[in-house]
Amino acid sequence: MASQREVLIAAALFIFALISHSEGIMGGREAAPHSRPYMASIQVPEGNNLKHECGGFVIAAQWVMTAVHCLPTGPNGRKVVLGVHSLSEAEETKQTFDILELHNHPDYRTYNYDNDIALIKLDRPFNISEAVKTVEYLREGGTNPGTDAEVDTAGWGALSNLGERPDKLKEVSIEVFNPARCGRSDYFGRKFTTNMMCAHKVCPNPCDQPHIKEDSCDGDSGGPLLYNGVAVGITSNGGKKCGQIKKPGIYTIISHYTQWIDNIMGAEPTPPPDQSA
Structure with a gap:
């Protein structure tokens, strides 16, 4: 029979394996530096420094899209940093902005994160570079990804439920989950609405770590969910723990908010297609 010391050592090794396996978000990888030039880091003052709190993404010269729950009570001194790969290194590509305006969707619901979409107007336009560019977002009338479609997301969020954070941007490919299943009582129930999509990727069988799956996690909120290079969702919410089989990541469907x-x-609204032909 194994001694108590042997059991403790085995448990420690198992936890270490879980952490080291999660090389990005959860189960992802480090992104190539500045390969996602639209990514934004929303940072909160901490003493004389700034600390990453949420993600966002650049959609126009002076505008960043994010999630309401990242800034529910206002900017409160937060900054937006673009051109980031490493949060700690003094990269010449970084551009730091004050928040001139914050627009949280008026119908946001705290109890289930419905309508979790916000727009930040920066205090000035950014300088376009290889490290800072906009990303296209899906508008009303566009086609959102269906069940099992491969999508991807990125962020500086937690690597695991132990709270360890990466220094460099991570990315992960995941799959859209059946919305009917996400609405089941053993998943999210009535909290899951038609303004949401859910996505994750379960470790396939056979699997050396059957409880690990690829997912977004704490600190990734506000970042984009992309389908064929177009932002279709905003990282919103999921379970209290990341990587749970029945709590996939939840993403706000951007195309539902074109008019807002x-x-x-x-912006000038996009005219409807000519139906006379």
């Missing part, structure tokens, strides 16, 4: 986005940004 246009109204906030002052």
